[in-house]
Amino acid sequence: MVATLPPARLSRRTLLGAFAAVPLLSACGGSSGGDGKEMSFWNFYGPSDDQGPQSKWFVDVVDEWNKNNDVKVKLRYIPGKDYLNGTTLQTAFQSGQGPDIFLISPGDFLRYYNGNVLQDLGAALSPESKADYLPGLLEARSVDGKVYGLPMEIEPLAMYYSETAFEKAGLSEADLPKTWDETLAVAEKLTGKDRYGVMFETLPGYYQNFTWYPFLWQGDGTPIKDGKVAFDSPAAVQALKFWQDTIQNKVAPRKALGDGGGDVVSNLGSGAAAMQQSGIWAVADMRAKAKNFKYGVIPHPTPAGGKAATDLGGWAFVANSKGKNPEAAAKFIAWALGSTDAAGIERQRQWNTVVKTNVPPRKSVQAAADAKGAFDDGALKKFVSEIAPTGKPEPRFPPEVYQPIADAIQACQLNAADPGKAAADAAARIDTFLKTYQGAPIS
Amino acid sequence: MSRKRREALAAYAFLAPDTLGLLIFVALPMVLAFGVAFFKVDGFGNYQYVGLANYKLMAGDDQLLASLKVTAIYVVTFVPIAFVVSFALAMLVRNHFKGIGWVRSAFFLPNVVSLVVVGLIWQFLLVDKRGALSKLLAPLGLGDVSFLGTPSLALGTYVVISVWFLMGYQMLVFLAGLKDVPKDLEDAAEIDGASSWQRFRFVIWPLLRPTSFFVVVNSTIGAVTGLQAFDLVFVLTKGGPARATSTVVLYIYEQAFTFNNMGYAAALTTVVVAILVLCTGLMFGVTRGGRFDED
Numbered sequence: 001m002v003a004t005l006p007p008a009r010l011s012r013r014t015l016l017g018a019f020a021a022v023p024l025l026s027a028c029g030g031s032s033g034g035d036g037k038e039m040s041f042w043n044f045y046g047p048s049d050d051q052g053p054q055s056k057w058f059v060d061v062v063d064e065w066n067k068n069n070d071v072k073v074k075l076r077y078i079p080g081k082d083y084l085n086g087t088t089l090q091t092a093f094q095s096g097q098g099p100d101i102f103l104i105s106p107g108d109f110l111r112y113y114n115g116n117v118l119q120d121l122g123a124a125l126s127p128e129s130k131a132d133y134l135p136g137l138l139e140a141r142s143v144d145g146k147v148y149g150l151p152m153e154i155e156p157l158a159m160y161y162s163e164t165a166f167e168k169a170g171l172s173e174a175d176l177p178k179t180w181d182e183t184l185a186v187a188e189k190l191t192g193k194d195r196y197g198v199m200f201e202t203l204p205g206y207y208q209n210f211t212w213y214p215f216l217w218q219g220d221g222t223p224i225k226d227g228k229v230a231f232d233s234p235a236a237v238q239a240l241k242f243w244q245d246t247i248q249n250k251v252a253p254r255k256a257l258g259d260g261g262g263d264v265v266s267n268l269g270s271g272a273a274a275m276q277q278s279g280i281w282a283v284a285d286m287r288a289k290a291k292n293f294k295y296g297v298i299p300h301p302t303p304a305g306g307k308a309a310t311d312l313g314g315w316a317f318v319a320n321s322k323g324k325n326p327e328a329a330a331k332f333i334a335w336a337l338g339s340t341d342a343a344g345i346e347r348q349r350q351w352n353t354v355v356k357t358n359v360p361p362r363k364s365v366q367a368a369a370d371a372k373g374a375f376d377d378g379a380l381k382k383f384v385s386e387i388a389p390t391g392k393p394e395p396r397f398p399p400e401v402y403q404p405i406a407d408a409i410q411a412c413q414l415n416a417a418d419p420g421k422a423a424a425d426a427a428a429r430i431d432t433f434l435k436t437y438q439g440a441p442i443s
Numbered sequence: 444m445s446r447k448r449r450e451a452l453a454a455y456a457f458l459a460p461d462t463l464g465l466l467i468f469v470a471l472p473m474v475l476a477f478g479v480a481f482f483k484v485d486g487f488g489n490y491q492y493v494g495l496a497n498y499k500l501m502a503g504d505d506q507l508l509a510s511l512k513v514t515a516i517y518v519v520t521f522v523p524i525a526f527v528v529s530f531a532l533a534m535l536v537r538n539h540f541k542g543i544g545w546v547r548s549a550f551f552l553p554n555v556v557s558l559v560v561v562g563l564i565w566q567f568l569l570v571d572k573r574g575a576l577s578k579l580l581a582p583l584g585l586g587d588v589s590f591l592g593t594p595s596l597a598l599g600t601y602v603v604i605s606v607w608f609l610m611g612y613q614m615l616v617f618l619a620g621l622k623d624v625p626k627d628l629e630d631a632a633e634i635d636g637a638s639s640w641q642r643f644r645f646v647i648w649p650l651l652r653p654t655s656f657f658v659v660v661n662s663t664i665g666a667v668t669g670l671q672a673f674d675l676v677f678v679l680t681k682g683g684p685a686r687a688t689s690t691v692v693l694y695i696y697e698q699a700f701t702f703n704n705m706g707y708a709a710a711l712t713t714v715v716v717a718i719l720v721l722c723t724g725l726m727f728g729v730t731r732g733g734r735f736d737e738d
Binding site (some may be wrong): 407 | 484485486570589592593671680683684685699702703705
């Protein structure tokens with residue numbers, strides 16, 4: 001039985017009840033069987049009718065494993081919204097009923113690592129497999145040289161633009177913005193009665209931060225350097241100001257359509273925005289839902305004197321060190337994502353370039369995908385050859401770090417706050433947290 | 444067994460399932476939450492007794508203060524507006540006319556839809572530039588107004604949406620109250636020459652005091668902890684823009700499930716409950732429980 005608490009329907013009663021009902025709820029959803037012969041794998045892809053080929057990939061991978069192994073894996077689907085913002089995973093871990101294998105985002109990595117529930121995957125990973133990952137990706141999921149998560153994909157961010165909107169405004173490819181100033185100027189020309197010239201995420205939260213970091217990095221800024229706060233910097237101030245300018249100049253929306261910044265189909269695709277920052281996943285979305293829409297992709301515009309930058313998002317498989325069979329769970333993960341044999345590479349190629357559009361995190365998979373012409377599509381080619389190489393892995397900031405930054409972004413973007421003061425306030429809050437923080441290094 | 448005893452027994456038997464349910468799923472969790480408030484809970488099954496530390500933490504929590512303020516503003520605008528609107532509706536559909544069933548149903552209809560769906564529909568109506576409302580307002584030069592994306596407007600927008608959502612329910616409560624107002628009293632007042640305003644002011648209004656009291660208490664509690672204070676905000680703005688809609692229940696949720704501070708969240712919950720108990724008690728005191736004057 002699946003016992004989820006859909007966050008959107010949380011009532012006063014369930015909220016109050018949530019604290020005590022935790023064991024009850026998770027007892028129903030927890031892993032079944034206690035003999036270490038069956039491991040639960042919680043994810044937001046499958047088995048589910050809505051997720052189509054992506055669900056099928058998960059199901060097939062698990063079937064394949066179960067055919068050849070004694071310790072079986074059992075999938076449990078949790079809808080994405082609940083997985084990301086809901087309570088299912090947290091309440092399960094709180095009551096000691098966490099899944100054996102689950103998906104984790106960089107923003108949650110330290111919380112689970114510091115909670116001592118992540119299993120070291122090292123013993124299950126071959127040296128060839130480790131060497132196959134692109135630089136930095138395993139490091140972002142490691143502590144003291146030990147790997148705790150294997151990335152399943154790389155999702156870089158870029159700017160999408162509508163060719164139709166540009167044509168209508170009498171603009172050509174030569175007008176595609178390369179700098180922040182050009183972006184504001186071009187966006188003004190593209191803004192009309194029914195359309196905004198440019199769009200960034202406006203909903204507060206982890207995802208908004210993720211999309212904003214590239215603009216911070218472009219000016220060489222970073223929230224934390226060598227374990228100390230470094231957020232109160234000219235780079236942060238100018239990046240906050242840039243997003244603020246798009247709203248103050250009335251060339252960007254305060255509230256997006258559909259699912260917001262990550263949803264290109266609903267915004268760029270509907271004509272509501274002429275340029276939109278989003279991730280590589282949107283290529284697959286557009287293929288599926290707006291096949292004939294003409295669009296292109298360009299790298300993030302840069303500030304004067306700044307450098308190109310993007311954020312390499314990506315979820316990872318992790319194993320629960322307090323699960324029923326952590327060693328087998330680690331083996332499953334290493335096999336599913338890290339196998340260097342032909343079948344393993346094919347599995348990864350399927351996930352990254354057939355059922356989804358990602359940049360593959362492994363060199364051998366990139367080569368295999370390239371050989372099959374996966375990146376011949378204009379947008380994907382740009383992502384793989386031009387945009388992803390300028391990227392950094394998504395930072396693994398815990399909530400105490402990303403929340404002050406989120407507040408600074410919101411205050412400047414939507415409430416006309418002074419960027420200098422907002423950056424200083426956020427820095428002070430992060431500093432207070434770091435003074436008492438004792439977990440693994442934050443990067 | 445005497446008939447009286449048998450009836451009493453039957454009554455208790457009928458009450459038992461509900462009472463048990465309330466005890467197990469409402470009362471017990473509340474008591475446990477109160478207990479959790481004295482612990483630091485890390486989200487991974489570890490509890491550490493910290494005494495009153497969670498309560499002391501609140502003193503320096505600016506964001507808590509800000510979210511309490513958001514909730515307070517919401518309560519003092521939503522409760523009176525919802526009261527007046529639903530009372531006016533009840534008066535409007537009080538007397539029988541052709542098609543009254545339809546009219547009453549129409550007013551009640553929003554209440555049967557899930558608030559999540561309600562939120563998504565309003566988002567559609569209110570979206571920047573392309574929403575139906577923006578189109579309507581465009582001739583006035585207000586086509587660019589972002590109702591959910593502007594900090595000064597977002598909370599007010601929620602008030603409008605939740606009044607629209609809840610007015611049908613409160614209207615029904617008022618209608619039930621109005622039904623209890625004896626017709627002869629009104630007739631007698633009319634014969635004595637009372638104007639329609641006087642009949643309302645001196646006959647209906649005083650007799651409706653218990654109903655009004657119920658509505659005010661109920662909607663105050665709802666405005667602080669109810670669906671509209673969480674579901675709507677969670678679906679539409681996640682507490683933004685710039686924390687303008689970060690209600691206190693949303694803040695508690697964040698503390699529990701984003702920051703994994705279950706103990707602190709539990710402590711916050713007890714404070715909110717205490718504030719509500721105080722407010723309700725105060726209302727009881729001031730209105731003497733909404734009793735009739737002569738009682």
